[in-house]
Amino acid sequence: MPDLTISNSLCTRCGVCVDICPMRILELPGKELLPRFTGTGADRCIVCGHCEAVCPTGALRMDDPRLDPASYPPQKTLLDAEELDAYLRMRRSIRRFRPDPVPREAIVALLDVVRYAPSGSNRQGVKWLVIHETTQVRQLTALAVDWFRSQQDGDTLLSRNFNIAGMIRSWQKGNDPICRNAPHLVIPYTDRQHPTAAVDAIIAAAHLEIAAPAHGIGTCLSGFFQMAAESWEPLQQALDLPEGHRPGYTILLGFPATNFLRPPRRNRLDITWR
Ligand SMILES: Cc1cc2nc3c(=O)[nH]c(=O)nc-3n(C[C@H](O)[C@H](O)[C@H](O)COP(=O)(O)O)c2cc1C
Numbered sequence: 001m002p003d004l005t006i007s008n009s010l011c012t013r014c015g016v017c018v019d020i021c022p023m024r025i026l027e028l029p030g031k032e033l034l035p036r037f038t039g040t041g042a043d044r045c046i047v048c049g050h051c052e053a054v055c056p057t058g059a060l061r062m063d064d065p066r067l068d069p070a071s072y073p074p075q076k077t078l079l080d081a082e083e084l085d086a087y088l089r090m091r092r093s094i095r096r097f098r099p100d101p102v103p104r105e106a107i108v109a110l111l112d113v114v115r116y117a118p119s120g121s122n123r124q125g126v127k128w129l130v131i132h133e134t135t136q137v138r139q140l141t142a143l144a145v146d147w148f149r150s151q152q153d154g155d156t157l158l159s160r161n162f163n164i165a166g167m168i169r170s171w172q173k174g175n176d177p178i179c180r181n182a183p184h185l186v187i188p189y190t191d192r193q194h195p196t197a198a199v200d201a202i203i204a205a206a207h208l209e210i211a212a213p214a215h216g217i218g219t220c221l222s223g224f225f226q227m228a229a230e231s232w233e234p235l236q237q238a239l240d241l242p243e244g245h246r247p248g249y250t251i252l253l254g255f256p257a258t259n260f261l262r263p264p265r266r267n268r269l270d271i272t273w274r
Helices: 017-020 051-056 081-090 104-114 134-150 158-162 162-174 197-215 221-232 233-241
Strands: 003-006 060-063 127-131 184-191 218-221 243-245 252-254
Touching: 017 051, 017 104, 051 060, 081 218, 104 127, 104 197, 127 134, 127 252, 134 162, 134 184, 134 221, 134 233, 197 218, 197 243, 197 252, 221 233, 221 243
Parallel strands: none
Antiparallel strands: 003 060, 127 184, 184 243, 184 252, 218 252
């Protein structure tokens, strides 16, 4: 259960914490009194930390056993839009990786900031499977190829959209059309006990893709691996996720071996205004 500690000398009773609370479970009972949880409010708190984050005097501290004890000083909030737009335009899916491994600490630093991705009810239920051993990546990829082999015959959404036979031929020639010879795989996964769990994991994957270039790391989503992971029991057994958990999306990860010099052109913007 979350706990609020408020400094009597620092709190100005401005009520900003009460106003920001998305659950409406804080109250300011009187001019002289400190903000507090409403009756059963603490039970409904989603520990979003917004009350602590907006307090102008730093008077309020929210504690909960789930929270990482690390905290941060006030951060520079807004990036220059022009700079951020250029960064986002230059993010690319990386399909050629250097063979040298990305140190575990660098992957931890990246995943650490991805904790700041939004999640339904601030559940933060995303966990990470990192296949750091490249030999294991290759073994898992071979299992994914087995699934594609099993899908060769028949008219399916997969066979209509992808050249499965060509992909298998490419694998047999020593290429890796599924994991692109990436040294690592990163898979956010969630239990499916919450309506937003699947989306939470995909949003975490998107945040990882966006943050990675700033950390000097290349990524590419692997829909091919993901499709196999969702359907092929031998691959699911090898991934060995905890009971009831499902992979959100599969991300190839490594140091990039390509250097993009300019953004590609995009389709025209398509907006419906109402
Ligand atoms: C859901 C999804 C699945 C994807 N699966 C693959 C994949 O299996 N193999 C691959 O090489 N790229 C894959 N990609 C990367 C897209 O092809 C890529 O995002 C797109 O071509 C645009 O390129 P960019 O990311 O460099 O802007 C996937 C992207 C998404 C969003």
